[in-house]
Amino acid sequence: MVPTAPIASHQLLLLLLQLGLLLTGAILLGRLAVRVGLPAIVGELGVGVLLGPSLFGWTLPGVSHWLFPAVPEQVHLLDAAGQLGVLLLVGLTGIELDMRMVRRQGATAVRVSLAGLVLPLGMGIALGFGLAPVLRAGDTKSVVFVLFLGVAMSVSAIPVIAKTLMDMNLIHRDIGQLTLAAGTVDDAFGWLMLSIVSAMAVGGLTGATIAFAVLSLLLVVVVAVLARPLVRAVLRRCDSPQQTTAAAAAMVVLAAAGTQALGLEAVFGAFVGGILVGTSGEYVRPRTASLRMVVLTVLAPIFFATAGLRVDLRALAQPVVLGAAAAVLSVAIVSKFAGAYLGARLSRLNRWEALALGAGMNARGVVEVVVAMVGLRLGILNSASYTIIVLVAVVTSVMAPPLLRTALKRLQETPEEEARLHAGLATRESGGH
Template sequence: MPVSPVAPIAASDLLVFLLQIGLLLLLAHGLGRLATRLGMPAVVGELGAGVLAGPSVLAHAAPAASAWLFPTAPARFHLLDAVGQLGVLLLVGLTGAHMDLALVRRRAATAAGVSVGGLCVPLGLGVAAGVLLPRTLVPAGTDAMVFALFLGVAMCVSAIPVIAKTLMDMRMLHRDIGQLTLTAGMIDDAFGWCMLSIVSAMAGRAASAASVGIALAHLAVVVAFTLTVGRPLVRLALRPAARSGEAGPAVAAATILILLAAAATHALGLEAVFGAFACGLLIGSAGRIEPAKLAPLRTVVLSALAPVFFATAGLRMDLTALGRPQVLLTGLAVLAIAVIGKFAGAYAGARLSRLNRWEALALGAGLNARGVIEVVVAMVGLRLGILSVEIYTIVVLVAVVTSLMAPPILRLAMARLAETAEEESRESEQRAWITEPVSGP
């Protein structure tokens, strides 16, 4: 029997989807430019676009319009999610391609020291906060230790996509501190996602030494593959694109590699962004493709796809729950714990690694940005029943406020650090991703 073809998307669904993308991009770019004029990175405005269009504002100001334009039905909302996920994976992949691996190798001990401090202190404080929070804000039937561990994980993560976008917007990705921040953030997130999988298993009453071992083994497999087989495979895949005089084959090859790598790590139970980031590292280190050939991909990602991702994250935020005094006071306490823990831990790790106070402050500011990664963690907790709506809102508040804090503190600290000749050279190379012309065939 012949297989019946799948029906195309309904006309009404397509209309809503096109309006969602168009209006979110319009808001994201408008607020992004406003944020830039106010001295903040564009990502702040892009997150704000989702907040305005979501349940925090539009759902209360115009409920009927909100229900029609941003319906809560998963089938419709997931179309928007898919575009956002494509954007964040390509953004993280391009970030990896910008990484200076020679610097990472030279300063691996420094990055590890900063990361350990930025993990242990906020994790410990987050667990303590989870134990002390009012039980009225914890869902009934949730194990107290699982809740405390989950909150600790939420406090210790950093947001590679937000950090990367912030550093790109502020033109600091070429600085040594920018590279160290991304490296330490990658370590933080690797630990955070492993801990998230363990705590999630505990919430499902399936935690065991075997499940923990499997998660760690999968992470080791990805690292080992990247360091050994990955590089020659990427070089082989990029060879035809390198021979072409046009940018199209290079853009297609990089996109395919990044998405397949993301799918591979996701299939292993790890976060897809790690596969994208690892693949980006390999693309950047392979040396097969001229940076100018990937400039079109970077433009599309930063101008269209990434703003949709950040705006979509804002759509899930409902800040009206903070109107209750107990929730507001608890939120302020958790925010203070999150900021103090991350700053103190990263600052201490940086100082013990013999960095000066301004470098330590810049690292603390960068790693303090939780952004949408913390939103994702919060959504997992909400889905598993670990977090109540109130605690979910508080965790989202931490994500937004810490992302807003990063740019001014980074700018203050970096203004007191002289740019080295190596950094200037790296900036020139990275500028080629945007400005150098691509020759024809």
């Protein structure tokens, strides 16, 4: 093995300064966002936006270039820290999915999810053909950009939906459970489609590339089914929460490495690995509470702050880009809301239940930011299109709580929902949650 040079002293110092500033800013602005009724992700992204080219790089370019130099080696070091955070965050999403709830909601969740996927996917693809000359990066083929924009329009974000429902004390409501179930299907579809489009972006638009991507996805499913007993056996042998946490984190990262090796996105593997861990037994979630705490309070904020560094709001000063941003945001909101609303009405839910589902499914948050980062890393998006997609994540996540609150005020709480609320409170008080 050829020895490599260690990280230079100045590179390490700069990395530590970057991480310290981004984490401190993310904590402060995240808390401020929560205090004014916004999701924490808004503040966490905001610190990156402030320290990036939108403000810090514009007003103090010399200091900005020193602190965040455009040197590949230094950029990759910071990105590596952020990537670990996003992989574990996506893994946690998989761990905390309630698959029994998904099965219980059954056909209704599938109908709502499919309508909420097909309409925004189709409208995103149609919009992409018109915006490709403005928003696609460099040598990216128009078809790849168009498919990518369709995927970006169709995703939802289980972490944002779940946290919004919990913060509003609505997760015990039937419509809250249905929103989570439908969002679960959306999340799984989003990671799968992102992997396919990513493979096409890297390998080109050939029949062999598409066939290999599909076969790789089938291989992931087969390996996941075969690995489930092994995952369960390993976790049962863990003697403490610390061992369970370490084993769960290792499995998520290794699953991510597996899909990355197949040419698929690492986040897809992390999601599948998280599902395997989460379905291994009821004891897993309480035992991995420390992993959740570290990821949500340290690693995820660092990722969102680094994602914000790539946002350049100055691009919106160009009339063409501003018009494209308005079009993308409008299509994202209207198509997702209309799709979920239509699916709910076809499932014979009333209009207020359908409104609540449309509002909840519209929250893009974490998933949209991850999708944007993948598009930027693969060279599908340029700075302007990346900024627009991150704006979609922020705006839709901010919109969801007031719309949910308005709709659910019109729905009477049932005895079953009250019983579910009391059961959840009892579980949390006993330390099981």
